[in-house]
Amino acid sequence: MRLLRLGPGIFFAKGKLILKKGISMEPEKAFEEAQELDTIIIHDDGAILIKEHPWKVLSELINSNQNITIKPSAPLILMRSPNPRKMLELIKDRVEGRILDPKSAILNSTPDETVILTTKSPLNRPVPFTAIEGGIIVEKEFQDVYRFLILEAPMLISEIEPHWNEITIKLYDSTNHYKENIERLIITIEDLDIGFIVSEGWDWDYPRPLLRVPVYRLKLLTWESPERIKFLLKGLEYSNYKRLCDIDVIVEGRKIGWFEVGKFKSKFEIAKAARKELEELLSDTTLARLREIEEKLAKTI
Incomplete structure (x- = not known):
């Protein structure tokens, strides 16, 4: 889970x-499509987005030798x-600065200052300009501000959200395709950037007396609710009504039931809604990999 990036x-x-390179578009659109250390050149006719680092451009x-x-x-x-707004206030208290709307912060800053933009959105992908909730101009050199945030970001987050959910996720696969299903689980969590994976390994579960089955166990530290995690992971359990695996979400020893995540009539209805949302949220690369694995699994069930 990334807390900050350039x-x-x-x-x-x-x-x-x-x-001779780059794509012309509106400045806001360029920011929306830009990733970390891409280059945006703003001129009289709009903006040019170049998918190369600024030093090269x-x-x-x-x-x-252009004029x-x-x-x-x-x-x-x-x-x-x-x-995000409380984060701006905390940063202002620690390093001082001027809180502005994002666009004003960028336009009114100088190269000798640093602009910090805050958002709820994951940082492992482009962040739409509309998802930036505020900005602050810090009248300090970038190196000093960045060093401060690298060291203090976890403490700042803990001050804003002191209670994090420690969630245990258990995956069971009756067809013994653990390798494929574990990969599906991991790449989904990492791509959604919904928390820190703090441990993973193998365990035993006892669905009935005297019946012991192997399960893959993962611990996730997140500020998302357990019900939200349960809902999203439900989208991995089924493929076209075929069950690929069982995924349990457990908090403080209590398993979250499927009926707790929303007003759904059945597990299939939840799985369908969750899968639709996953396909909207996941990156194209991760979604393509999920489908590739699931096509192979479907042939074995």
Whole structure:
């Protein structure tokens, strides 16, 4: 689970700009599609998103001898929090700064400052500009601010959300395709970025007296509710009404029942709704891998 990362490098260009790479679009759209350390060049006609790191792009612009003026924005740091606005207030108390809306923070900053943007969204993918809930301009060099956040981010998060849920997830597979189902579980949790995996291993479960079955056990530390985790993982249990595995979600020794996650008439109805949401949330790469594994599993059941 990532708590902070760098944003794209943003440059403001004046003059006739000639570029043989990148995609032209509106500035907000460029930010929405940019990943960590991509490059955005904003000019009179809009913005250009270049999927390369800023140092490479800037050196190419300098060596091209174009009659343009380039001004960099302040370095951007994106920070994830269950309460983004409270996070801004905490940062302001610790390092001082000016809290502004995200766009104003970027436009009114200088290269000698640092802009921190806060969001609830996962940071392992592009973050839409609409998901940024606030920004703060810190009048300190980037290296100092980044070093502070690297060290203090866990403490800041704990101050905002002192109670984290320690969830035990147990996976049982009656067809003994544990390798494939464990991979499905892990890549889903990691891609959704819903918590810290603090331990994993094997255990025994006793569904009935004198019946002992092997289970894969994973412990997850998360600020998401157990019911939310149960719902999402329900989307991995079935494929076209074929059961691929059983996944239990346990908190403080109590197993969360399927009827606790919402008003659904059956497990199949939950699984269908959960799968639909997973397909909306997961990255294309992870979703493709899930489908590849599930196609192989379906042939063995």
